[in-house]
Amino acid sequence: MSLWKNPVEKQASQPRVIMLVDLDYFFAQCEEVRNPSLRNKPVVVCVYSGRSGESGVVSTANYEARKYGVKSGIPITVAKKRLANVDAVFLPVDHDYYDRVSEEVMNILRNHADVFEQAGVDEAYLDVSERVGRSFDKARELAEKIKEEVRRSKGLTCSIGIGPNKLVAKIAADSQKPDGLTVVKPEEVQGFLSPLPVNRLIGVGAKTQSRMESLGIKTIGDLAGFSVQRLVELFGEKLGIYFYNASHGVDNRPVEEKGETASISRISTLREDTRDTEAIMRKAGELCDEIQAELARRRLKAKQIGIIVISKDTSVHSRSKTLAQPTSNPEALKKDVRELFERFLRESGLEARRVGVKVSGFVRGDSQRRLGSFIQGEAE
Ligand code: DCP
Ligand code: CA
Ligand code: CA
Secondary structure: HHHHHHHOOOOOOOOEEEEEEOOOHHHHHHHHHHHHOOOOOOOOEEEEEEOOOOEEEEEEHHHHHHHHOOOOEEHHHHHHHOOOOOOEEEEEEEHOOOOOOOHHHHHHHHHOOOEEEEOOOEEEEEEEHHHHHOOOOHHHHHHHHHHHHHHHHHOOOOOEEEEOOOHHHHHHHHHHOOEEEEOHHHHHHHHHHHOOOOHHHOOOOOHHHHHHHOOOOEEEEHHHHOOOHHHHHHHHHHOOOOHHHOOOOOOOOOHHHOOOEEEEEEEEEEEEEEEHHHHHHHHHHHHHHHHHHHHOOOOEEEEEEEEEEEEEEOEEEEEEEEEEEEOHHHHHHHHHHHHHHHHHHHHHHOOOEEEEEEEEEEEEOOOEEEEEOOOOOOOO
């Protein structure tokens, strides 16, 4: 089989420079930002199951609490015991707040990437190859700048890993926390990975780890000592080849903007209930401007545009159309939005209380590549 003859996929001919930015003790750090008097105290963010006062698990804890062995996933009761004699603070999760902070940080990060991929609520991959001229030293400077900007504007610390691919960047970010910055140049990859325990590789859970241990594989270096044929015999073709590549620090997955939302929408309440197109357009025009700013920031154009009308009786109505040309031009957006509202007012006798504008069917501003499909969520 051809895969066996040349199992290690070559790294891309042009070396890439990939960054993984991960916010430190994220939910707990958000709580510290909201209430600075929490700093220096153990802070435990909890998912209360609601069954009884203290049933549930720890979502995350700040580093002060981690000194006492409190971490994600342990029961709240256990955390309370470990912090029994300490002035610790237990708080319920507030996802809306963390999501807002996350979005603001992601907007900062996105601005520093050639290609941006959000990989979780508190982490993102940035392909910065072009903007640093493929220099790892320049990438380190950029990372320091990013850390400073996130700290200055949001009050948050993060840990950054830089490597020639996602796999190395992620492991590098994890290797020094909190407030870490770890750069692994291509020639340093094998030396960096070899001493680490195998379970630092994605896909090596407790079961695989104990299986590997019985084969004498404790570190990533041990794994790298196996031939690909042997690993395929042991773990099957797909996993065997993956383990072989991963243990040698090879990972060709691109950074992709697949996490991008499928639509951007804004909605707002009118001064008073109305059927007047001009009154509606004063509000809807503002919404178009906000959407245009968001499209510009993400360097996107939209191919579908829609309006939402919520009437006095709270019923939700929508109209949408596909544009001949993708656009991010605010005047073009407003013209289509006006048409859609006029159509709605012709077809319905209702008064509008809240109005919304939504765009979707994104293509990149500089090409026609389609990014997401149109999701039609509203009831007619
Ligand atoms: N999270 C959770 N339950 C888990 C793991 C995580 O609710 N078992 C939530 C809370 C975390 C957030 O996801 O704040 C991000 O997870 P991370 O794994 O990145 O962990 P933290 O950011 O909390 O800590 P670290 O400083 O180790 O990154
Ligand atoms: Ca984190
Ligand atoms: Ca994370």
